[in-house]
Amino acid sequence: MLSILIPVYNYNVYPLVLELQKQCIDCGIAFEILCQDDASQSSLNAFNENINALSNCSFLSLKKNLAHRENRNSLAEQAKFDHLLFIDGDSIVIHDNFIKTHIDNLHDFDVVYGGRLHPEKCPSDNQKLRWKYGRFIEDKSAENRKKKPYQSLLFNNTLIKKDCFNKVKFDKDRKKYGHDDTQLSYQLSLLKSKINHIENPVEHGDIDTNLIYLKKTKEALENLISLYEEAKIDIEFVRLIQLYHFLKRTKLSLPISKLFPLFENLLLKNLKGKNPSLFIFNVFRVGFICK
Structure with missing residues (x-):
């Protein structure tokens, strides 16, 4: 059974x-x-x-x-x-x-x-x-x-x-x-x-600590991008992949990847703190996949 x-x-x-x-x-x-x-x-x-x-x-x-x-x-x-x-x-x-x-x-x-x-x-x-x-x-x-x-x-x-x-x-x-x-x-x-x-x-x-979850998030995003690049998942299946594909197609991913390191520590300061913002978390994820 x-x-x-x-x-x-x-x-x-x-x-x-x-x-x-x-x-x-x-x-x-x-x-x-x-x-x-x-x-x-x-x-x-x-x-x-x-x-x-x-x-x-x-x-x-x-x-x-x-x-x-x-x-x-x-x-x-x-x-x-x-x-x-x-x-x-x-x-x-x-x-x-x-x-x-x-x-x-x-x-x-x-x-x-x-x-x-x-x-x-x-x-x-x-x-x-x-x-x-x-x-x-x-x-x-x-x-x-x-x-x-x-x-x-x-x-x-x-x-x-x-x-x-x-x-x-x-x-x-x-x-x-x-x-x-x-x-x-x-x-x-x-x-x-x-x-x-x-x-x-x-x-x-x-429940993971902020630091551990951020580490896991980076690994997960690397996995997601590799699934996309290896065509092992449809673009429409994941919203974040849809956005990433759009940014690549419109050539916006390059400037975002250049800007992201300038703001990364500021974003992380919020995400590691006592009141992390989910909006900032989404900004961090988009910047990270573009980088």
């Missing part, structure tokens, strides 16, 4: 697994929960080892790092059931009927996405950039996600048929952070896979 796949890196996922196991048992379904730490060598794995004592659950700490895309692929290869539920290790289940809701909505669809939420209050000032972008840009209701079903798909809290996933998989040749969801969702759009967006979110538990 259901294989729940949890990629882990330096995080205690035991509470998450315990809640998911309880809900699966309450639903009376055949299930397995597979957790795989990507060679983090974290002290938190001492807690994660307790997962192996839970019925239908397993935890494995890899000796060699695979990177997050291949870690997900590896989990899918190990899964024995026809439906795969991908949940990031830092997720928090906030509804008692989380598993039941997914199961009730999987019929006649290849993919079911439940959504993700960020906490109402930011945990600290130095996490505010990631929190703001998540809460005000990424967190969308099912109704809004259905307007652009493929572009609104994030591969956390995503239930997908195994035979569908095997047709796309994550691009194991890319090692940098970012836009693996975008690339895989684009592949699903080419296959015209049937996507169902439902209101069944998990909460994002481990």
Whole structure:
């Protein structure tokens, strides 16, 4: 019936697994929960080892790092059931009927996405950039996600048929952070896979600091540009790529790339501060891809 796949890196996922196991048992379904730490060598794995004592659950700490895309692929290869539920290790289940809701909505669809939420209050000032972008840009209701079903798909809290996933998989040749969801969702759009967006979110538990998120943002933008330059994604699929393509075509990208270094530190000062602006974040992203 259901294989729940949890990629882990330096995080205690035991509470998450315990809640998911309880809900699966309450639903009376055949299930397995597979957790795989990507060679983090974290002290938190001492807690994660307790997962192996839970019925239908397993935890494995890899000796060699695979990177997050291949870690997900590896989990899918190990899964024995026809439906795969991908949940990031830092997720928090906030509804008692989380598993039941997914199961009730999987019929006649290849993919079911439940959504993700960020906490109402930011945990600290130095996490505010990631929190703001998540809460005000990424967190969308099912109704809004259905307007652009493929572009609104994030591969956390995503239930997908195994035979569908095997047709796309994550691009194991890319090692940098970012836009693996975008690339895989684009592949699903080419296959015209049937996507169902439902209101069944998990909460994002481990929110990056401003500095870490800026580093990840740069990597993600580099990945996005390489996807564009290698023609592995359609220009119309991503708004930022549409803008970048327009700036290149109108030869505006060159002056922006020359101006960006003059203002970069000023932009970063705001983005690293206690009250980062999402408008300035967008300006930074456009300047960075042009540079």
